Amino acid sequence: MGSRRRVRRLVVGGVEYGWCFGHRHDRVRGYPGCSSKVTLRRPGSRARLRLVFRSASDRVIADSYFDEGAVVRMPDREYLNLYEPGTVRVLLDEALVRGLFPAAGSVEVDGWPLFDAARPQVPPDKPWRPEPEIP
Numbered sequence: 001m002g003s004r005r006r007v008r009r010l011v012v013g014g015v016e017y018g019w020c021f022g023h024r025h026d027r028v029r030g031y032p033g034c035s036s037k038v039t040l041r042r043p044g045s046r047a048r049l050r051l052v053f054r055s056a057s058d059r060v061i062a063d064s065y066f067d068e069g070a071v072v073r074m075p076d077r078e079y080l081n082l083y084e085p086g087t088v089r090v091l092l093d094e095a096l097v098r099g100l101f102p103a104a105g106s107v108e109v110d111g112w113p114l115f116d117a118a119r120p121q122v123p124p125d126k127p128w129r130p131e132p133e134i135p
Helices: 085-097 112-118
Strands: 008-012 015-024 035-041 048-054 059-061 070-073 078-081 106-110
Touching: 008 085, 015 085, 035 085, 048 059, 048 085, 048 112, 070 112, 078 112, 085 112, 106 112
Parallel strands: 048 106
Antiparallel strands: 008 015, 015 035, 035 048, 059 070, 070 078
């Protein structure tokens, strides 16, 4: 039986990366134990970077309420979809700047700090307000 995850390609600075998205359910802990992951690898290398997103009091991951692949920062309702190549590119760029991609082996890191770099938080003096309804 093969993997259900489709490996997609992303080229950054002439280097080709393979990436895929996955969501894991924790049957014991339920939603608090769920995680969404973006796995990035360099073809021809065993180097692998896994960006892990877990729910928290102010962080939400998709689990039937939001679309698959959604990660949301609740204070300002900022959203990213981990299925989108543009989102993965921004996360990969930030991971490369921070030197997170391993030379060999697998590394698993918290993806939320990369989310915060990709989507800076709105200053507290500009709170989120819903869009007005148009009649």
